Amino acid sequence: xxxxxxxxxxxxxxxxxxxxxxxxxxxxxxxxxxxxxxxxxxxxxxxxxxxxxxxxxxxxxxxxxxxxxxxxxxxxxxxxxxxxxxxxxxxxxxxxxxxxxxxxxxxxxxxxxxxxxxxxxxxxxxxxxxxxxxxxxxxxxxxxxxxxxxxxxxxxxxxxxxxxxxxxxxxxxxxxxxxxxxxxxxxxxxxxxxxxxxxxxxxxxxxxxxxxxxxxxxxxxxxxxxxxxxxxxxxxxxxxxxxxxxxxxxxxxxxxxxxxxxxxxxxxxxxxxxxxxxxxxxxxxxxxxxxxxxxxxxxxxx
Numbered sequence: 001x002x003x004x005x006x007x008x009x010x011x012x013x014x015x016x017x018x019x020x021x022x023x024x025x026x027x028x029x030x031x032x033x034x035x036x037x038x039x040x041x042x043x044x045x046x047x048x049x050x051x052x053x054x055x056x057x058x059x060x061x062x063x064x065x066x067x068x069x070x071x072x073x074x075x076x077x078x079x080x081x082x083x084x085x086x087x088x089x090x091x092x093x094x095x096x097x098x099x100x101x102x103x104x105x106x107x108x109x110x111x112x113x114x115x116x117x118x119x120x121x122x123x124x125x126x127x128x129x130x131x132x133x134x135x136x137x138x139x140x141x142x143x144x145x146x147x148x149x150x151x152x153x154x155x156x157x158x159x160x161x162x163x164x165x166x167x168x169x170x171x172x173x174x175x176x177x178x179x180x181x182x183x184x185x186x187x188x189x190x191x192x193x194x195x196x197x198x199x200x201x202x203x204x205x206x207x208x209x210x211x212x213x214x215x216x217x218x219x220x221x222x223x224x225x226x227x228x229x230x231x232x233x234x235x236x237x238x239x240x241x242x243x244x245x246x247x248x249x250x251x252x253x254x255x256x257x258x259x260x261x262x263x264x265x266x267x268x269x270x271x272x273x274x275x276x277x278x279x280x281x282x283x284x285x286x287x288x289x290x291x292x293x294x295x296x297x298x299x300x301x302x
Contacts, residue, residue, distance in 0.1 A: 025067030
């Protein structure tokens with residue numbers, strides 16, 4: 001098993017290198033080139049006036065082709081990293097952020113390359129691959145101990161359900177990355193007449209299709225929370241992984257820790273989900289002054 005874990009990490013390393021090189025190629029291709037044109041005009045007095053204008057032209061096509069090729073290499077190596085990790089662990093990659101990030105990078109590359117092949121455009125590459133490369137850098141920043149295969153806590157023991165649940169969520173987020181890139185380029189193309197960008201209509205269609213794929217998947221993930229089995233798993237996860245260790249670490253009774261967490265969750269719902277005023281527009285300092293005494297009371301029992 002240790003050999004598979006190392007081989008998975010080596011595959012991820014190769015994927016990271018290919019991904020970074022692909023990102024550079026896509027940036028060179030999408031940035032285009034600036035061409036300077038000079039025009040001379042002879043006046044009636046015999047003098048000559050020279051004007052210089054700058055025109056933006058598409059980037060070198062070779063850079064785009066190399067970017068696509070390197071992206072496919074990154075996809076293959078990243079898929080191999082996920083596969084080897086799955087075989088070594090005997091389950092899906094969802095026990096920690098290291099495994100989740102590996103799967104997310106693979107999904108982003110896969111979804112992007114599918115859209116690139118369908119629409120035959122490469123201008124989305126710099127944005128989408130920047131997201132994937134940023135996640136790759138995040139993986140490198142994680143502690144090395146997270147690369148080891150660990151046992152699942154009780155909240156994640158239902159492997160078939162968790163595999164479907166996490167995989168669906170990852171694919172949804174990957175399609176949203178493509179939709180985000182299409183939206184950014186749409187804003188640019190609709191405000192500036194940039195010849196080497198796809199038309200606003202095409203970008204709008206890409207964003208629409210990506211969202212129509214991602215939102216149903218995300219809805220399935222959220223609707224699963226109404227399932228009693230999933231709700232039980234979530235309760236076990238919160239109690240065993242989040243609140244339980246905190247209560248034990250600081251010597252606080254579990255019921256007091258849960259009461260404090262419930263108050264924070266309630267405030268978050270009112271402020272960020274419902275947008276209830278005046279708490280939605282309150283400053284961070286105001287919230288600290290308001291909530292700190294109440295939370296301290298929960299912890300101290302006074």
